[in-house]
Amino acid sequence: MLFNRLLKNTFFILALGLISCEAQTKKRNTAEVKASSENSIVIGANQTEKYLPLLADKKIGIVGNQTSVIFKKSDGYTHLVDSLLSRNMKIEKVFSPEHGFRGKADAGEKVKDGIDTKTGLPLVSLYGSNKKPTDEQLKDIEMMIFDIQDVGVRFYTYISTLHYVMEACAENNIPLLILDRPNPNGSYVDGPILERSQQSFVGMHPMPIVHGMTIGEYAQMINGENWLANKVKCELMVIKMKNYDHEKNYSLPIKPSPNLPNDQAINLYPSLCFFEGTNVNAGRGTTHQFQVFGSPDLNAEVFNYSYTPIPNDGAKHPKNEGQLCYGMNLTSEEKLSEINLGWLIKAYQNTKNKDEFFNNFFPKLAGTQKLQQQIESGMSEQAIKATWQVGLTDFQNTRKKYLLYR
Numbered sequence: 001m002l003f004n005r006l007l008k009n010t011f012f013i014l015a016l017g018l019i020s021c022e023a024q025t026k027k028r029n030t031a032e033v034k035a036s037s038e039n040s041i042v043i044g045a046n047q048t049e050k051y052l053p054l055l056a057d058k059k060i061g062i063v064g065n066q067t068s069v070i071f072k073k074s075d076g077y078t079h080l081v082d083s084l085l086s087r088n089m090k091i092e093k094v095f096s097p098e099h100g101f102r103g104k105a106d107a108g109e110k111v112k113d114g115i116d117t118k119t120g121l122p123l124v125s126l127y128g129s130n131k132k133p134t135d136e137q138l139k140d141i142e143m144m145i146f147d148i149q150d151v152g153v154r155f156y157t158y159i160s161t162l163h164y165v166m167e168a169c170a171e172n173n174i175p176l177l178i179l180d181r182p183n184p185n186g187s188y189v190d191g192p193i194l195e196r197s198q199q200s201f202v203g204m205h206p207m208p209i210v211h212g213m214t215i216g217e218y219a220q221m222i223n224g225e226n227w228l229a230n231k232v233k234c235e236l237m238v239i240k241m242k243n244y245d246h247e248k249n250y251s252l253p254i255k256p257s258p259n260l261p262n263d264q265a266i267n268l269y270p271s272l273c274f275f276e277g278t279n280v281n282a283g284r285g286t287t288h289q290f291q292v293f294g295s296p297d298l299n300a301e302v303f304n305y306s307y308t309p310i311p312n313d314g315a316k317h318p319k320n321e322g323q324l325c326y327g328m329n330l331t332s333e334e335k336l337s338e339i340n341l342g343w344l345i346k347a348y349q350n351t352k353n354k355d356e357f358f359n360n361f362f363p364k365l366a367g368t369q370k371l372q373q374q375i376e377s378g379m380s381e382q383a384i385k386a387t388w389q390v391g392l393t394d395f396q397n398t399r400k401k402y403l404l405y406r
Contacts, residue, residue, distance in 0.1 A: 041250060044179035044216070044239035045070045045080055045147055051177060051239050054143070055089050061133075061141040061174075063095045063126070063165050067149035067181075067254050077253070080147055080179070081119060091121060092141055097148060097161040098127040099257050127157070131201065132164035138172045145177045146215070149256045152185035153270050154194065154209045155202040155365050158256075159218055163204055166222055170232040178238045180216035180404070182250035184266050188212060189399070190339045191270070193391035194367030203367050207395055208388070209339060210270050212246060213402070220402040238404065245406040258314025259289040266290075268330055271340040277362025280347055281325055285309030285318025293343065294327025295320060297357075299350040305329045341381040348375050 044051075045068070062068070062081060069077040084091055094101060094116060101116060101123050114123045124130070124137050138144075146165060150158050169176045191209025205227055213221065216238035223233055251263050260266050265283075272290045275282040279297060283289040286307055294307060303326040309318040328343065351357050354376070363369045374384045 039243050041182060041244045041248065042242035043071070043181050044241055045181075047239055047242070048083075051179070052087065052089075054177060054237070055084070055145075058090065058143040059140050060084070060089060060091045061093050061095060061138065061144045062091060063097070063144065063146045063148065063161065065096055065099065065101055065148055067252075067256055068147040068179075069254065071253075080145075081116075081121070085119060091119075093122045093124055093137070094119075095124045095126050095133060095137075095165070098157045100125070100127075126161050126164065131161070133168040135168075135172060138168060138174060141172075141174055143177060144169050144174050145179065146219075147179040147181075148215065149181050149252060149254065150183065150215050150218075151256055151260065151266050151269060152183035152211060152213065153273070154191070154205075154207060154211060154367065155273060156257075156269075157201055159215070160201050160204050162215060162219060163222055163227065166219060166234040166236075167228045167232065170228055170234040173235075175235040175237060176219075178216045178219055178236065180214050180238055180241050182241065182244055182248070183212065183214050183246070184250050184252055184263070185210055185270060186212050186214065186246040188337050189392060189396055190388075191392075192366060192368045192371055192388050193395060195369075198363050198367050198369070200364045202364055208392055209367065211395075211399070213399065214241075214244075214404065216240065217399075217402050217404050220404075221399070224402055225398070240404055246403075247406075259284055261287075261289060262291075264291050264331060264333070267335055268333065271336065271343065272330075274341075274344045274362070274365060275347070277359055277365045278344075278347070278357050279319070279351075279359070280327070280357075281309050281319040284315040285312060285321060287312075288329070288331055289314070291331045292327060292329050293347070294325030295347070295351070296323045296325055297352040298326045298347060299352070300326045302346075302350045303327050341375075341384060345375055345381060 064080060068080040070080060070083050071077045081091060081094060113125050116123050126133065144165065146162060148158050150156060166176060189208055189210055189212040193208055194203045194206050219236055222228060223236055228234065252266065255261055260269060269290050272282045272293055275293050280293050280295040283292045286292060286309060292307060305328055306324055306326050308324050309321050311317060348354065348357050358372050362372055
């Protein structure tokens with residue numbers, strides 16, 4: 001009897017303890033979820049209370065693509081255009097950058113004007129021969145919105161589109177509203193500074209390859225440094241993010257373009273895009289875009305990874321299509337916090353024909369002819385990067401004036 005009573009008491013005490021532990025765990029988990037929610041990044045587009053009053057009774061133009069979304073509290077998202085139309089906002093036109101409004105066109109592929117099948121709105125392409133909105137295209141527009149997810153790299157052309165939109169808006173006295181989004185490569189600044197002789201649509205401003213700014217910050221720099229034609233100024237409004245800083249990790253929920261499918265590709269992009277200016281394939285035509293590289297001309301004894309590029313979404317005719325390429329698989333590479341030149345140098349040093357390695361596009365991507373000359377002369381990665389430091393220091397001092405976040 002005594003033993004049974006003791007056993008019952010023991011079970012009762014254990015049960016109370018388990019209930020208490022469970023309650024404390026539930027309370028702690030609830031607190032953690034709340035704290036996590038309070039610290040979550042809130043993008044500009046989600047802060048409708050800040051910008052809907054600015055749009056009331058205005059004829060609106062939107063520069064956007066598949067990333068221009070408002071995230072729902074529970075799950076999923078709605079496109080900014082659909083959301084504004086549901087609120088009876090007067091959207092006149094949608095302007096789309098490289099890859100088009102739905103983000104499906106190949107890199108460099110001309111995108112045509114048209115009609116959005118879902119909304120019936122006119123679509124105006126800002127890629128191809130018409131990179132800057134014309135006065136006629138902006139006729140009757142009273143407010144322009146720019147809401148596109150960028151990746152913080154000079155040769156990613158959404159910031160070039162931003163430049164031309166700002167210029168056109170300034171010339172037509174149209175205010176530009178920017179709904180800011182995180183920069184997934186925003187924690188560092190690196191690369192050679194663009195030289196004026198190499199200006200193009202893949203590099204318009206005297207800045208390094210990785211600039212460490214959001215679209216909102218970048219727009220302020222364009223205005224502040226007088227980079228628009230005739231030094232015109234764009235009337236600019238930025239809806240800042242909440243709980244964002246440049247050190248904060250941000251995983252993009254939607255591909256910003258067809259060949260940047262995941263966080264790894266976005267992180268490696270500043271380093272691997274150099275290969276676009278060579279005879280080496282950077283993963284286009286595979287399922288590991290900007291996570292592998294290879295060429296038939298690379299030494300198979302040095303590079304033991306191989307693959308064959310084939311046509312796919314975002315790469316109708318990839319470089320070295322149908323040819324066995326030797327190179328490297330970087331899908332498991334640790335996250336970079338600087339540009340890696342080692343892969344480019346190694347590829348050059350181990351190619352069959354060095355005279356055919358670089359093409360005319362390389363200086364435009366690098367922003368300078370010097371990088372190719374340095375690699376060809378046998379300079380080490382460390383020595384090459386040392387030549388960037390004065391320019392990077394000057395840029396970072398200028399950049400400070402335009403930062404909206406820590």
